[in-house]
Amino acid sequence: MTDEIPAEEVEKKEIPNIKLYIVAMITGIIGYYILLANPNLAFISIILAWPAIVAGAGGVEHLCRYGLGTGTSSIGYWGTAVGATVVFATIFISSQVFNLYSPFIVIIVGTIIGYIVGLCAERIINMKIPQQAQQSFIITGSAAIFILIVLEVLSSGGVATTELYYTFPVIYIGTALVILHPYNGSLGAGEKQSRTLLLALCEASLITTLFGIIGVLLPNAPFIPALGVLIISLIGLVVFVRWWWKLTKRDTYDVVWSGYPAGVEH
Amino acid sequence: MEPVTLTLMIGVGLAGAIAFIAGIIEDAESDAGSASNPNSQVQLAPQIGHIIRYYDKAIAGEPPQNGLWAAAACTIALVVSWRFLDLGIGQYYAVFFAAVVGAAIVCLVQGCFGVFAHLSRIASFNPFKQPLYWDALLTPLPYSMGLAFLTALLLTLLAFITGGLLGNPFAPPLLALIFGVSLGSIASGTGDIQYGAERLYQHHIFGSGIQISKMGDIDLKGEYGFRNSVDTPYFCMRLGGTITAFAFGLIIFLDGWTRLFTFAGAWTSVILEAIVVIVLFIFLVWLEKFTRNSYGPYPGQEDL
Numbered sequence: 001m002t003d004e005i006p007a008e009e010v011e012k013k014e015i016p017n018i019k020l021y022i023v024a025m026i027t028g029i030i031g032y033y034i035l036l037a038n039p040n041l042a043f044i045s046i047i048l049a050w051p052a053i054v055a056g057a058g059g060v061e062h063l064c065r066y067g068l069g070t071g072t073s074s075i076g077y078w079g080t081a082v083g084a085t086v087v088f089a090t091i092f093i094s095s096q097v098f099n100l101y102s103p104f105i106v107i108i109v110g111t112i113i114g115y116i117v118g119l120c121a122e123r124i125i126n127m128k129i130p131q132q133a134q135q136s137f138i139i140t141g142s143a144a145i146f147i148l149i150v151l152e153v154l155s156s157g158g159v160a161t162t163e164l165y166y167t168f169p170v171i172y173i174g175t176a177l178v179i180l181h182p183y184n185g186s187l188g189a190g191e192k193q194s195r196t197l198l199l200a201l202c203e204a205s206l207i208t209t210l211f212g213i214i215g216v217l218l219p220n221a222p223f224i225p226a227l228g229v230l231i232i233s234l235i236g237l238v239v240f241v242r243w244w245w246k247l248t249k250r251d252t253y254d255v256v257w258s259g260y261p262a263g264v265e266h
Numbered sequence: 267m268e269p270v271t272l273t274l275m276i277g278v279g280l281a282g283a284i285a286f287i288a289g290i291i292e293d294a295e296s297d298a299g300s301a302s303n304p305n306s307q308v309q310l311a312p313q314i315g316h317i318i319r320y321y322d323k324a325i326a327g328e329p330p331q332n333g334l335w336a337a338a339a340c341t342i343a344l345v346v347s348w349r350f351l352d353l354g355i356g357q358y359y360a361v362f363f364a365a366v367v368g369a370a371i372v373c374l375v376q377g378c379f380g381v382f383a384h385l386s387r388i389a390s391f392n393p394f395k396q397p398l399y400w401d402a403l404l405t406p407l408p409y410s411m412g413l414a415f416l417t418a419l420l421l422t423l424l425a426f427i428t429g430g431l432l433g434n435p436f437a438p439p440l441l442a443l444i445f446g447v448s449l450g451s452i453a454s455g456t457g458d459i460q461y462g463a464e465r466l467y468q469h470h471i472f473g474s475g476i477q478i479s480k481m482g483d484i485d486l487k488g489e490y491g492f493r494n495s496v497d498t499p500y501f502c503m504r505l506g507g508t509i510t511a512f513a514f515g516l517i518i519f520l521d522g523w524t525r526l527f528t529f530a531g532a533w534t535s536v537i538l539e540a541i542v543v544i545v546l547f548i549f550l551v552w553l554e555k556f557t558r559n560s561y562g563p564y565p566g567q568e569d570l
Contacts, residue, residue: 022501022546032409071336072327073329073330076330079329134361163345163348165437165550166341166344166345166437166438166439167439167445168439168440169337169437169439169440169442170334170337170338170340170341170439170443172332173330173334173337173338173441173443174334176330176338176340177325177330177331177334177379180330180384181325181379181383184324184383185324185325185326185379185382185383185386185387185391185491186386186387186389186390187309187324187387188309188387188390188391188392189313189390189391189392189393189394190315190389190390190391190392190393191390195386195389195390196386199382199386202382203379203382204376206378207556210338210371210375213342213371214341214342214345217342217346217348217349218345219345219348244382245385247459248385248386248389251389251390251392252388252389252397252461253391253392253394253395253396253397253398254395254397254398255398255400256397256398256399256400257399257400257401258399258400258401258402259397259399260319260492261317
């Protein structure tokens with residue numbers, strides 16, 4: 001293991017999650033207003049929503065590196081539940097489903113709840129994970145802005161139909177899985193932030209493909225925006241998978257078609 | 267017999283049968299991808315120095331991933347069935363064919379997630395000199411995807427039956443999510459204990475645990491040749507699959523029965539469910555006592 005990169009060097013190269021979060025919030029808000037101005041530009045908004053998943057996956061990665069183990073899925077579950085609940089609740093509170101203030105409301109409420117829960121875990125339960133409160137609100141806030149944009153695409157420009165409510169479970173669980181899975185999938189001693197975050201982009205485009213399929217088939221939903229989301233997500237999936245595979249191939253010890261470990265009877 | 271009661275009885279029987287089959291298949295699916303309990307051994311083996319030829323699917327714990335397959339398949343099935351109904355296709359045909367479409371799309375998503383997780387994890391095993399064997403991924407992949415297709419299809423049909431024939435007030439996608447998460451938890455907690463460890467570590471005293479240096483041994487030798495991901499379901503189908511199926515099928519079946527009676531209004535099912543839980547509790551306490559009396563206490567717990 002002499003050829004391993006020293007830990008300090010890895011730390012130096014990594015992007016701090018808070019920077020990812022700020023970028024994700026800015027792109028998310030821009031994406032929201034683009035969608036509000038013209039629903040047919042949903043394909044641009046969905047590109048601007050992907051950084052939120054990257055930031056959320058970065059938060060999960062940071063928290064779970066400290067040996068949470070099976071807690072990986074719990075933390076992703078919980079963070080997305082906060083984000084999803086905030087977004088779903090705003091629909092029921094406001095008479096006009098999505099308005100000019102929606103992204104700020106969901107981001108601020110999601111961030112505050114995430115921060116309070118993270119602070120409780122840090123101070124009361126004493127989990128001894130550095131920056132726990134900060135990383136918690138990164139997950140909740142990212143989930144909130146991503147779900148807000150997805151829901152706005154599926155709601156035909158902000159009209160909450162009964163059919164829209166049927167999509168809530170899949171939006172929640174799908175977002176939860178793509179936020180928690182990049183780190184869980186890359187778990188291991190050689191895990192690197194670049195690869196994990198790229199995998200988050202691959203999975204974000206995969207799940208928006210699924211949402212695009214649902215949006216295309218959903219009655220009353222605008223067909224064109226959902227189709228745009230579907231096509232741009234498929235293109236994104238291909239581009240990101242090629243990029244991610246380059247890094248994965250570089251990091252893999254050896255790539256062979258078939259074979260057995262040397263010196264082991266079989 | 268009244269038609270309503272007959273419909274309910276058909277619904278209860280169908281739901282129980284479908285839940286039972288879904289249980290067997292879901293457990294096999296998780297074992298084919300080393301998703302749950304075998305996962306820790308697959309993850310540990312390279313660290314101990316054992317190179318593995320397993321498909322390490324590892325999609326974030328069984329309950330969430332299974333919830334996603336079921337919820338996504340059911341949501342797609344629902345929207346597709348509305349389109350089918352618009353085309354004038356009969357209600358039952360529409361639901362069934364739409365469920366197939368939903369499950370087919372979901373099985374492709376499952377394949378993508380599985381490939382992502384396997385390649386990433388093998389890359390993260392780099393310090394332990396674990397190579398990527400393409401055939402170890404490509405052999406179990408279609409098998410695992412097929413099982414995911416069947417699980418998603420059955421859970422979608424179960425959600426439609428519970429929502430339609432049994433008159434559950436919740437929307438089918440929400441029911442599918444709940445069924446998926448509960449089936450995943452049952453398979454993870456009940457089924458995956460029987461993944462072959464009890465056979466391979468039979469020379470250890472029961473309940474004594476496995477030493478760190480022995481971790482991952484289970485991933486090396488199969489019935490024939492090097493052990494791989496297709497061998498695990500072969501073993502697990504016999505015990506783990508049926509026990510998962512029994513647990514999940516019984517929950518759905520007993521829950522369905524409570525809808526057949528209406529003697530206390532809305533409280534009927536609460537009373538009946540409470541009776542079922544009490545009977546099960548008494549039986550399980552008796553079973554535990556009987557087992558301890560017959561086979562002695564667990565090692566290290568003689569004083570309990």
